[in-house]
Amino acid sequence: MKIYLGCVLLVGVLSGLAFAQNSLEKEQSKLLQVDAEFSRYSVEKGPAVAFAAYLADDSVLLPMGENPISGKQAIVNYFSQGEYTLEWKPLRAEVAKSGEMGYTYGTSELRTKDKDGKTQVRYYKYVSVWKKQKNGDWKLALDIGNQNPAPAQT
């Protein structure tokens, strides 16, 4: 009986940590998909609205040429500056076996209009660290990007 109770306890404590390889792969596909949806939302509604929806409350942004920015609202304010489109493409997602932490990385494009109304594109790449929330949603915990060359023309 003691062993049985110990076993039940063990199952209870560890079930939150237990991820089979199969469900880990599913979770990685899901995180890739979440990041891709985040990008689509950014293109549709603008980066500020999209980051407001996907950021964890205690997230940190490491913006190019600026000091780190901490906290959801401060980061949303950062993305509220100016008129631009930000779109990205996750290339890879990986999730820890415990299923509550993961990262994505990929390439991104910032599009602005110059004074003649012509679209200017700048190229970047990024790493995002994600944390799964208590309700099961993945939220962005840490984000950094830097300059990337323009993709080769095909």
Added chain:
Amino acid sequence: MKIYLGCVLLVGVLSGLAFAQNSLEKEQSKLLQVDAEFSRYSVEKGPAVAFAAYLADDSVLLPMGENPISGKQAIVNYFSQGEYTLEWKPLRAEVAKSGEMGYTYGTSELRTKDKDGKTQVRYYKYVSVWKKQKNGDWKLALDIGNQNPAPAQT
């Protein structure tokens, strides 16, 4: 007996995943320390030697202004270019509950000598994703940095 065996099996399967909060905090302190030692090694031996020691075989570097570089040797070659000192300071480390994935972020300084022998400093920040290897060592799996303002003078 069946329950007992099931319990043993469960312990066997999950023990690799089981991290109490206490050991998680220890692991986070350890990862901070590993990243700080990595920086000291970089200052002592040069970035190429340090990255050769700390990179995972399948690591990816996302260098500023260049396409992603995949694989330990290619990354070591990248850091072998030129004469410079690279030093950094991890500000935070976090480890997944399963204990095999974590990240650090912090600030870094690149020091070069100009033609008059005067030291020039450029400031950056970075995010590193780490993976614990089978032998228990933390190795760098993904690394990205970007420009940071010079720190405020105190």
